[in-house]
Amino acid sequence: MALTAQLDQVRTALSERTADLQRLQAEYQNYRRRVERDRVAVKEIAAANLLSELLPVLDDIGRARDHGELVGGFKSVAESLETVVAKMGLQQFGKEGEPFDPLVHEALMHSYAPDVTETTCVSILQPGYRIGERTIRPARVAVAEPQPGATSGGAQAGTGEDASDEENGGPDEG
Structure with missing residues (x-):
């Protein structure tokens, strides 16, 4: 009888340890997913910050292109920069x-x-x-x-609102 009670205790301990291991494994999987998601988010934010700083340069390149000033070596550099930022998304x-x-x-x-x-x-x-x-x-x-x-036009005809609104620059709620 003592042997059966001891066996039951061991089985209970085994099931508790198995449940603990399953919980730890689930927590670890959640942690890995969260770290991967955060890593991707940090990468996207860093790229967005860098690209935001380059927008004035891209605007200058666009203005130079519009005015026919994008020639020679500058044209090559501008096209390379535009290709790189496009690759970055x-x-x-x-x-x-x-x-x-x-x-x-x-x-x-x-x-x-x-x-x-x-x-x-x-x-x-x-x-x-x-x-x-x-x-x-x-x-x-x-x-x-x-x-x-x-x-x-037909919906407001005869109300007198059209002429007064246009003269005053629009409807005045004040």
Whole structure:
């Protein structure tokens, strides 16, 4: 009988040690995943910080290209730099004619245009940049909206609001 009780104690101890080992193994796996995720995040943040510092240089290269000053050895260096930053994941965005999105565009100028149906980027003043889905710098743009009353002209007719709003520069809530 004492032998059976001793065997039960050993089995209980074995199952406790097995459960402890399984818990430790699960904790270690979680730790490894967390360290790998943090390592990737640190790498992405470091790349984004470096590339953010290079944006003024890329802007200067773009201006030189626009003015026909990107020639000779400077052209080769500029193209090499653009290739390197593209390999690091930097993507330029912002095109004329695309719909304005306040999440990725910063409107610096505003106008009305009869040929647009929604708020549209009509001029890219400074391109935006992103790495993956993370926006490093929004595109700085000039936007145009449809002419006031052009799409809803019939809805406000006869209210007298259109003329007073335009004379005062828009509706005044004050």
